[in-house]
Amino acid sequence: MTFRKQSAAGLLLAAIVATTLPACAAIGLPHIGKKKTKEDVLPARKPTAAQNALIDKAILREKEVIKTVKDRAPIVETYIQNMRPDPVLGQVPDSDQHFLGRVEFSKIIGDTTYEVNKSTSKGTTNDGKLGFLKHSTSFLTGLGGSLHLTFHEAGFVQMLLMDSNSFDRQHYKFGFVRNDFLGNTPTAVFDVTPADGRRSYGRFFGRIWIETHNGSVVRFNGDFSGSDADHKEFYHFDSWRTNIQPDLWLPTSFYVEESDPKSVSRTLKFKAINHVWGYQLKVPPPDAANTSMDVVGATDVSNDAQDVSPLGAQRAWVQQAEDNVVERLFQAGLIDAPSDFDKTLEALAGNILAYNNITLSRPIRCRTMLTEPLESIAIGNTILISKSLLDTTGVVTQDGAQQMGNLNAILAFQIAHIILAHRLDTKFAFNDRLLFPTNAVFNRIPMHHTDADNLAAAKKAIELLNAKELADGQQYFGLYLQQLQQRVKALKALNEPLLGDGLVKSDTDSTFWLAALMPKGPKLDMKDLKQQAAMPLSSFLRYDPWTDQVITMHSSFEPLLSASDKMPFEVEPVYLKLSYYKAPADQAAAPAAAPAPTTDPNAAPVAAAPQQTATPQPAPPQN
Numbered sequence: 001m002t003f004r005k006q007s008a009a010g011l012l013l014a015a016i017v018a019t020t021l022p023a024c025a026a027i028g029l030p031h032i033g034k035k036k037t038k039e040d041v042l043p044a045r046k047p048t049a050a051q052n053a054l055i056d057k058a059i060l061r062e063k064e065v066i067k068t069v070k071d072r073a074p075i076v077e078t079y080i081q082n083m084r085p086d087p088v089l090g091q092v093p094d095s096d097q098h099f100l101g102r103v104e105f106s107k108i109i110g111d112t113t114y115e116v117n118k119s120t121s122k123g124t125t126n127d128g129k130l131g132f133l134k135h136s137t138s139f140l141t142g143l144g145g146s147l148h149l150t151f152h153e154a155g156f157v158q159m160l161l162m163d164s165n166s167f168d169r170q171h172y173k174f175g176f177v178r179n180d181f182l183g184n185t186p187t188a189v190f191d192v193t194p195a196d197g198r199r200s201y202g203r204f205f206g207r208i209w210i211e212t213h214n215g216s217v218v219r220f221n222g223d224f225s226g227s228d229a230d231h232k233e234f235y236h237f238d239s240w241r242t243n244i245q246p247d248l249w250l251p252t253s254f255y256v257e258e259s260d261p262k263s264v265s266r267t268l269k270f271k272a273i274n275h276v277w278g279y280q281l282k283v284p285p286p287d288a289a290n291t292s293m294d295v296v297g298a299t300d301v302s303n304d305a306q307d308v309s310p311l312g313a314q315r316a317w318v319q320q321a322e323d324n325v326v327e328r329l330f331q332a333g334l335i336d337a338p339s340d341f342d343k344t345l346e347a348l349a350g351n352i353l354a355y356n357n358i359t360l361s362r363p364i365r366c367r368t369m370l371t372e373p374l375e376s377i378a379i380g381n382t383i384l385i386s387k388s389l390l391d392t393t394g395v396v397t398q399d400g401a402q403q404m405g406n407l408n409a410i411l412a413f414q415i416a417h418i419i420l421a422h423r424l425d426t427k428f429a430f431n432d433r434l435l436f437p438t439n440a441v442f443n444r445i446p447m448h449h450t451d452a453d454n455l456a457a458a459k460k461a462i463e464l465l466n467a468k469e470l471a472d473g474q475q476y477f478g479l480y481l482q483q484l485q486q487r488v489k490a491l492k493a494l495n496e497p498l499l500g501d502g503l504v505k506s507d508t509d510s511t512f513w514l515a516a517l518m519p520k521g522p523k524l525d526m527k528d529l530k531q532q533a534a535m536p537l538s539s540f541l542r543y544d545p546w547t548d549q550v551i552t553m554h555s556s557f558e559p560l561l562s563a564s565d566k567m568p569f570e571v572e573p574v575y576l577k578l579s580y581y582k583a584p585a586d587q588a589a590a591p592a593a594a595p596a597p598t599t600d601p602n603a604a605p606v607a608a609a610p611q612q613t614a615t616p617q618p619a620p621p622q623n
Contacts, residue, residue, distance in 0.1 A: 047176045056215075069105045074545070075333040077274065079272065079494075081094075093487065159254050159274070172193065180209065182577075183576065184580075185211050187210055206222015216247070243580050244546035252276060253274060280547070325380075335370065346366045352415055366411075374495055383411060392480075408477075409477035413457055448499070458514055481517060483524055483533035483568050484503065538572065542576070
């Protein structure tokens, strides 16, 4: 890739880190000032004829990936944690930043880089939140403008696409390393270097994994070539893709980290995760400022229609507003498509009502927010819970009691809002109020409750959790909040809700709405290896970036060997279990049988509804 002003591979993350690190720390990276040469590269074997044929196929496949991505406008989310040493845990987050945007890659990918539009590079939305759901390049240019840096967005794209212009034999050399499996996907591993070595600034320099059936690059790991004295923004990254359609692997996640050269304990300077989803969100037409909604799948029930009472009309009006908002959030790419795990949450919510002898006019529905911050919200009778809140509370135990106790507490808080009739604004029952650009979602659909409503809901939630079937589970969420209290000041971005209710009352204190549960939990002890209060991010759910359905992970059991293994609320490296795409029709024809009960400690439990309610099993991954 060529750059007109400066090579900027990875500058999105560089810009963020530059604002949070001292200048002396930025220039203290171990490789700055050192000219990298070809001798830095470990030797690899010359590819055979068959391996060269696979490389040629991969080069052609990469062009198809670039073409597909250019026709899409997916959601891109970046979350960064700056690290500091800790005497017990080795290292802990010291600060964090979160960015979310819908990116039109057609405006970024090209032979030349996108020029920053200074008039649109203010970097904040009307409510002061940086970059939330800004469209396409305004998400990236706004980020640079707000940090007083000028950068080329093409560098950020390179971490997803390796080289969007010149991934070919003219510009790169390939050396065979080994054959390898990533999940159940067979791959051939190659070292890749620019044809003219490190002198070719901005080109990929690292290792790629090519799946051997169709020749698609499914993973690449490394950095970008050039003198680090001139290109301080180069960071090491590990980028992964998912087989979301036949013969099509698209970018899903990449992980970035850099070490602190001054740390005797090998503490990282920062680590970051980037997720991409919503590939079904196509680029909007140039003349379409608003988003319309079509009625799909409506059922004719006119023969069964009855007269509606005034109370029934009011409830139907509220449900109409609820349905409109939920559908609009789904169209914006913020919540998942209905999944089996959402049904599990609905079963648990139904149990909470049953244990308290409460009957609602209609059942509770649940969906998952795909974004990073810890939050939840009730929109009418639909409860939304963020993926990271579900991930970090998904503590693996042999009986599953800790995860279930955490889920019950989260659900009870929003069920309390529903019982107390803390309704959404019924103005959204009018469809025209939802015809606005996607980048205005956070401003135009404020769903969070007032402080008074949250206080009342917290009190009611404790009453719900005092039911004899639920009382024993209160201790687990109390322990979770104790752990979060230790990190809440450092992880401000993670605890700032985008749409609904956070766990923390306000920025000025570190108290929680459900703080009454904290004394009910055991005392937090980070040195106790039998106690796990909260999990790292991305530890329980993953998602299909094409369908936006969440999928329950079935991770192997990993025993804690030291306190540093706990890593609560932390970003961790990406390591996906890759598999080939399976059409939904194939899954419907041969549904997986429900597993028999097991006491195997290596089996990750799935949140299950107790007693009378059957819990659906998660569907097999569709990737």
